[in-house]
Amino acid sequence: MANVSLVNVEKTYSNGFRAVKRFNLEIRDGEFIIFVGPSGCGKSTTMRMIAGLEEISSGELWIDGQLANFLEPGQRGLSMVFQNYALYPYMSVYENMAFGLRVHGEKRTEIDRKVRETAKLLQIDHLLERRPSALSGGQKQRVAIGSVLVREPKLLLMDEPLSNLDAKLRGQMRVELAKIHKQFSSTIVYVTHDQVEAMTLADRIVVMKEGEIQQIASPNEIYNNPINQFVAGFIGSPSMNFLPVRCGVENGIFFLQAGESRLVLPPILAKRIKDQGGLGKELILGIRPEDLYRKDEEQERAGQSGILQMDGKKSGGELLMKVMVREGLGAEVLLHGEIEGENACVKLAPSCVTSPGETIALCPDMKKIKLFDAQTGDNLLYLNMTGSNG
Ligand SMILES: Nc1ncnc2c1ncn2[C@@H]1O[C@H](COP(=O)(O)OP(=O)(O)O)[C@@H](O)[C@H]1O
């Protein structure tokens, strides 16, 4: 268990490249923190600075109230699991797991107890006598994680620990990691480019882009209240639909115009957009695939979702989608195509019979739409709820 705090941490590599900029984060004791972002955004660099494997160019790193910038990796009380986990090939699983404890001179009975307990938790207790060469990829990865956990690190750093595994095993290991975090209550800092891992495992997600933190928040908040278009597009699969729009007003009714389509804004949204100076500006409308409904469905839903204007007119409207691809996924159907010439995707119930070539009318859930400034990418409807960002 550990508190870690990064204050204005920066990394400039010797070739002058600034890989991490003004990184500010306070990691709470026992928290599962995930750094997520596209390849090259500085996730590993930041983690390596925490580990002591990379020099901090400027700023401060505090671990449990102690300035840690100049501590050797071994003095920081942390352990690390990498993507390419290393096991000693000529040692059994048991010896691999016991190795770190032996080096630290622990008693044999203690080592034995810890190894067996950890192995049981990770469901590798039946593999203790095997050599790594006789293990599957997933089993090897569990042993690698086990040989770190057995040392009960107060801070566990994991850099893409599941990326070498196939999809099914990754799913299983995700669940195992969540259990491990519950049982060991270690502070975990975890790096991944996989937004699904971030969404399912993290207490809080740190979304990064080009060396800079975009947003720090819980998975729910990141999903529902993204700070900008980058975060909105990076988190969620299939990703959010984006459509250039302009916000206009006629007879006191505010609307979004996208090509030929017009969506009437509910008064609350209209007010917020006006307050944010969005009127007349080029904006990007963001709608998640699950927040679009077929027009006939929407009419059934209308009772709940239709927000009445002053004159009794309902907000919302329809967007026409030219369907090009239909993906039946069993529990749901994804339709891919174009809305006003932009790529778009909608998630519908499996009962949907629409096929490629058809054009369907879709109604967005106006309570869920996002609006971004086309120039800056800022979310005009962002609600600063926690004040904890950056
Ligand atoms: N030793 C280095 N010298 C110069 N640039 C580096 C070095 N290591 C990494 N970089 C660059 O820093 C950026 C961030 O790298 P990294 O932290 O590994 O990204 P991520 O883990 O998010 O994929 C990348 O553009 C990478 O090319």
Ligand SMILES: [Mg+2]
């Ligand atoms: Mg990396």
